[in-house]
Amino acid sequence: MANLIMFGILAVVIIGSALMCVMTTRIMRAATFMLFVLLGVAGLYFLLDYTFLGAAQVAVYAGGVTMIFVFAIQLVSKRSLQGTIERIKLSRVLWGGLLSVIGCAVVILVLLKNQFMYTAMAMPDEEVPMKKIGMALVGADKYQYILPFEFISLFLLACIIGGLVIARKEENK
Incomplete structure (x- = not known):
């Protein structure tokens, strides 16, 4: 509880x-x-x-x-x-709401089609060991996550460099 x-x-x-x-x-x-x-x-x-x-x-x-x-x-x-205060336009709010409803509908349809909710509700007999989770996070095989982590780190590095370039251009003016 x-x-x-x-x-x-x-x-x-x-x-x-x-x-x-x-x-x-x-x-x-x-x-x-x-x-x-x-x-x-x-x-x-x-x-x-x-x-x-x-x-x-x-x-x-x-x-x-x-x-x-x-x-x-x-x-x-x-x-x-x-x-830099942006004014909220009604058309943007309506488009955002419409796109949010469409996105939610797509997610719900995919979940229902793949019967994800039924398998998620079934309680597993055993817990997933931490070693298995750790290997999934640092492994390079199928359904493992080292490549997405590397891509994210490169993306963050590009964002930092871009921020520094923008900041340097401001000082030169």
Whole structure:
């Protein structure tokens, strides 16, 4: 029962912070709310007793990625951030809502077609050992994740370099 209550609290924190992250007009507040989302996801990992994944979530995403965003925000001059409040247009809200409903419908149809919900509801007889999860994260075989991690690291490096180039162009003017 305590796990269910804790899951509810974490779910409310994650959903609320995610909504505030995309709805705020201040960029530093958005980065802060994103930090709370990532910490909430780490809390879910800890709740599932996946301490390695929870610690990796806190160290890599909540710590590393959020700091990259904060440093990128600080690299951009205050002049370029002033007056960047975007006005919300009704047409954009309607298009966003329509696309969200279409996306949700597609996800639900795929889940129902593949009978994912029925297999997910069936309780497994045994837990997945941590060694198997670790091998899936660092393996290069089919259904293993080392290549996506490498692509993400290259993408983050390109974002950092792009942020530095943009910041350097601002200083030369």
